[in-house]
Amino acid sequence: MDVVHSTDVELVCKCLQVEHKTFYFDLKENPRGRYLKISEKSSGSRSTIIVPVAGIVWFVDLFSYYADGDDREPSSKELQLDNKVFHFEVRENAKGRFLKVSEVSLPSIRSTIIVPAGNEADEGWGAFRNVLAEIHETSQLIVTLPDGSVSSQQLSGTPELLGNLSDVVDTAAYMSSRNGKLVSQARPLRDGATNLLPSINHDTGGLITARVLRAKNKKFYFDLGSNARGQYLRISEVVPYCSIYCQHSL
DNA sequence: ACGGCAT
Incomplete structure (x- = not known):
């Protein structure tokens, strides 16, 4: 999966445990610019989305929207950046509520992470938002x-x-x-x-x-x-x- | 300790 001989430099890495899942956030840089790699790992399986650096602040905004959720059902959102589109969608099953975040980059490459809502404000979506905000701030310091x-x-x-x-x-x-x-x-x-x-x-x-x-x-x-x-x-x-x-x- | 999505 990962390119072993990557020239990309790691600027920041953080991880977040939500329920049984671990999310890894890697801010990286190469000659083309910076990007945030967000991976989820759960019992062996792993999926990753790549967010251009300009999208991080929008991710903070979107996760704030879902984490702060008012009474009405949160709507699906789309975010277009460069040549990709990210789809945000709240769903629910027997295990609970979750946010599906899909990245679609042309031609037709899709990857998805699933973020559990969590039970309290500072876990799940809220914790995810906080990590994104820290990375956004740190990126500006570097x-x-x-x-x-x-x-x-x-x-x-x-x-x-x-x-x-x-x-x-x-x-x-x-x-x-x-x-x-x-x-x-x-x-x-x-x-x-x-x-x-x-x-x-x-x-x-x-x-x-x-x-x-x-x-x-x-x-x-x-x-x-x-x-x-x-x-x-x-x-x-x-x-x-x-x-x-x-x-x-x- | 999960496991969702969707090929």
Whole structure:
């Protein structure tokens, strides 16, 4: 199924357990752009839809609509993006209510995931919406630079900063070990987090102080390096595998 | 601990 020798870079990965199902969210990037791969795994079987990055915010909106469901029966929705159409449809069977999300891309390739409604506001559709919203926010924090130069980005009003921070750091670790290119770091507004970031001093030609960041049970190493293509920041993490993140977060 | 969809 999956292409083993993929050149696509993983920017963010999250997973969500709903009832007996596990959903995997992978924000990836290749030269054509970014996309979100959403997979569901249930007792061996697995299905996947691919959402172009521009569609994530619409998915947040649509899942909000279904999760916040007022009294009347929610209607089916369609979302057209690039060359695909996504169909959203609420159904019910003996096991409960669920949302069927189908992707149809031409010529006639269809894939579907089934998202259980869940029993409370913060599970099922609501939890799904929250994960999508986090990924959307994180995607905006991550900037990949084609020329390998360092830049920092001033952001304001970012909630849940530490959660987003570790996502960004994971990305940086992956990208710098892969091709030596750089990922800019968002500057958190929360004091505790700000102090842990490497400092980039533009007055001294972008000198970076190496540091170690501990977040939860993870450890990240920040090191400044340089090669023929310029200066870069290497950020290493002890356990860089997506599947292990998911196990930890469950 | 499911399992839906639909080929």
